[in-house]
Amino acid sequence: MNWIGLWTLTSREVGRFFSVYRQTILPGLISSALYILIFGFTLQQRIAEINGVPYTLFILPGLIMMNTLTNASSNTASSMLQMKLLQQLPDILTAPLSSLEISLAYIIGGTVRGFVNGTLVLLLGVLLIGLPVSSPIFSLGYIFIVAWTFSSMGLLLGQLADSWDQLAMMQNFFLTPLSFLGGIFYSIKMLPEWAQVLSFFNPIYYMINGIRFTILGISDSPPIISFWMALTMALIFFFSAVALMKSGRKIKL
Amino acid sequence: MTTSAVKIQKLSKSYNGSEALSNVDITILDGQFFGLLGPNGAGKSTTINILTGLVRKDSGNIAVFGKDIEKEYRFTRSQIGTAQQELSIDWFFPIEKLLQYQAGYYGISPKNAKERIEELLNRLGLWKKRKSRLRQLSGGMKRRYQIAKALVHDPKIIILDEPTAGVDVELRHELWDYLRQLHQQGKTILLTTHYIEEAELLCEYVSIIHKGKVITEGAPKNLISQLGKAGITVHLTKWDDTLPALLQSYSYTQNNSQLHFTVKDAETEISKIISLISKNGCQIQRVETTKSSLEDVFLSLTGRGINE
Numbered sequence: 001m002n003w004i005g006l007w008t009l010t011s012r013e014v015g016r017f018f019s020v021y022r023q024t025i026l027p028g029l030i031s032s033a034l035y036i037l038i039f040g041f042t043l044q045q046r047i048a049e050i051n052g053v054p055y056t057l058f059i060l061p062g063l064i065m066m067n068t069l070t071n072a073s074s075n076t077a078s079s080m081l082q083m084k085l086l087q088q089l090p091d092i093l094t095a096p097l098s099s100l101e102i103s104l105a106y107i108i109g110g111t112v113r114g115f116v117n118g119t120l121v122l123l124l125g126v127l128l129i130g131l132p133v134s135s136p137i138f139s140l141g142y143i144f145i146v147a148w149t150f151s152s153m154g155l156l157l158g159q160l161a162d163s164w165d166q167l168a169m170m171q172n173f174f175l176t177p178l179s180f181l182g183g184i185f186y187s188i189k190m191l192p193e194w195a196q197v198l199s200f201f202n203p204i205y206y207m208i209n210g211i212r213f214t215i216l217g218i219s220d221s222p223p224i225i226s227f228w229m230a231l232t233m234a235l236i237f238f239f240s241a242v243a244l245m246k247s248g249r250k251i252k253l
Numbered sequence: 254m255t256t257s258a259v260k261i262q263k264l265s266k267s268y269n270g271s272e273a274l275s276n277v278d279i280t281i282l283d284g285q286f287f288g289l290l291g292p293n294g295a296g297k298s299t300t301i302n303i304l305t306g307l308v309r310k311d312s313g314n315i316a317v318f319g320k321d322i323e324k325e326y327r328f329t330r331s332q333i334g335t336a337q338q339e340l341s342i343d344w345f346f347p348i349e350k351l352l353q354y355q356a357g358y359y360g361i362s363p364k365n366a367k368e369r370i371e372e373l374l375n376r377l378g379l380w381k382k383r384k385s386r387l388r389q390l391s392g393g394m395k396r397r398y399q400i401a402k403a404l405v406h407d408p409k410i411i412i413l414d415e416p417t418a419g420v421d422v423e424l425r426h427e428l429w430d431y432l433r434q435l436h437q438q439g440k441t442i443l444l445t446t447h448y449i450e451e452a453e454l455l456c457e458y459v460s461i462i463h464k465g466k467v468i469t470e471g472a473p474k475n476l477i478s479q480l481g482k483a484g485i486t487v488h489l490t491k492w493d494d495t496l497p498a499l500l501q502s503y504s505y506t507q508n509n510s511q512l513h514f515t516v517k518d519a520e521t522e523i524s525k526i527i528s529l530i531s532k533n534g535c536q537i538q539r540v541e542t543t544k545s546s547l548e549d550v551f552l553s554l555t556g557r558g559i560n561e
Binding site: 002003004005007008009012015016019020086087088090091092093094095096097098248252253 | 302306327328330335337342343359
């Protein structure tokens with residue numbers, strides 16, 4: 001292993017998003033605060049408790065997941081595409097770094113951003129509405145696994161995309177609908193049966209319900225299934241991202 | 254025996270069915286200043302991109318100091334520093350930090366890279382700009398940064414892909430001086446260029462590449478004397494009818510009292526021609542020479558100029 005190389009590329013990835021924290025950290029916090037204030041406080045009066053939990057508390061684990069996964073995936077996707085378009089990738093591809101080391105550095109960078117964002121929303125919930133966190137270690141573990149999964153997925157998307165337009169399309173038509181349909185704002189028990197069945201095919205459904213269980217102790221899906229689904233997704237996307245990097249598709253002629 | 258720094262054997266590459274390189278053989282000796290010369294689109298960049306790992310070959314072998322570039326990529330890549338033709342852009346970090354990152358990719362810690370980075374920034378006139386972002390630098394500075402980046406891990410082989418493209422005359426000469434200095438320090442340099450003057454001035458050995466094939470190779474001087482043609486024009490005070498018999502071994506044209514000789518090597522032939530003419534009592538008013546160049550070599554091999 002080229003440990004110094006791995007550390008360098010990783011710290012570059014982390015340094016990159018911290019240097020533009022107004023774009024990469026603050027927006028997630030602000031939008032989550034708005035969701036809590038607008039959706040939570042206005043709708044809470046009209047929506048009955050879900051599974052015995054007030055609506056504002058119910059949506060918070062979903063908001064944490066949404067922040068984690070959008071930040072993790074957009075970090076790797078935009079960094080990879082940017083390096084490709086701005087001719088920075090040759091510096092990395094001609095260096096004595098393996099495909100695994102390059103992939104790991106990007107994925108760790110995206111995971112850190114996802115984890116920081118997810119954890120900040122969790123803290124926001126605790127401070128703003130007194131969110132009770134029943135198993136904080138497991139909650140943080142979940143945030144980490146989800147950040148890792150979507151960071152890996154973002155790397156895949158970034159390597160395959162040829163333009164910002166294509167990348168935006170993948171995010172807007174695929175990632176955002178899946179996360180909204182994963183049950184951030186509702187329990188799937190509120191859906192018609194056919195829609196409930198469809199939700200079982202959405203991996204984000206398990207992630208949202210998994211973290212909801214670690215925070216609030218309630219979940220639509222059995223916690224053990226949620227956990228294994230999240231872990232399986234993390235491994236599938238990670239190994240796919242490494243394999244794609246090794247193949248050199250779209251980055252080596 | 255001098256070892257080879259880079260040995261390329263039977264290298265071929267096609268892009269979507271169109272052949273970019275065909276059976277290219279190139280050997281660069283350790284410490285040599287080597288030029289890969291050819292017009293735009295000849296296959297120069299493809300060759301070096303395969304060598305550095307940016308493009309995958311279809312067939313053939315490349316070894317760097319005897320080691321395969323794919324099987325032992327960690328070793329071979331650490332021996333090479335590349336200044337790409339395309340200038341990269343980064344808007345997040347100052348150039349000093351970017352050089353530190355670049356050294357890190359090669360396994361050099363910031364502490365160990367510090368001195369080298371300072372030395373390069375000073376040598377390339379970038380010290381005052383070390384805290385600037387790349388976009389704040391002029392075109393010439395960006396080019397110099399590109400060279401600093403190639404040298405930051407102190408590689409034995411330096412590859413420069415069209416280093417003086419779009420660079421003003423002053424900077425071009427500065428860069429040439431610097432490259433000569435690096436060569437004197439024992440570095441192996443591979444330079445791709447379509448500037449004839451650059452290759453003639455700097456390179457000890459050149460390969461001329463055209464349409465993906467190496468069409469000739471050798472020391473520029475030898476290539477010119479073998480394949481180039483020079484001109485010598487002699488202006489006489491008056492024409493003498495006995496001259497044709499004396500000059501019959503030369504190819505020349507006559508226009509009144511002016512003789513124009515076509516020779517392989519003007520430097521050796523000029524004194525012979527002058528002594529033949531003066532031996533006969535003819536008075537020479539003045540002599541002009543036109544020097545042969547690699548451009549003529551390229552022209553005689555391909556039927557067109559290198560920049561046409």
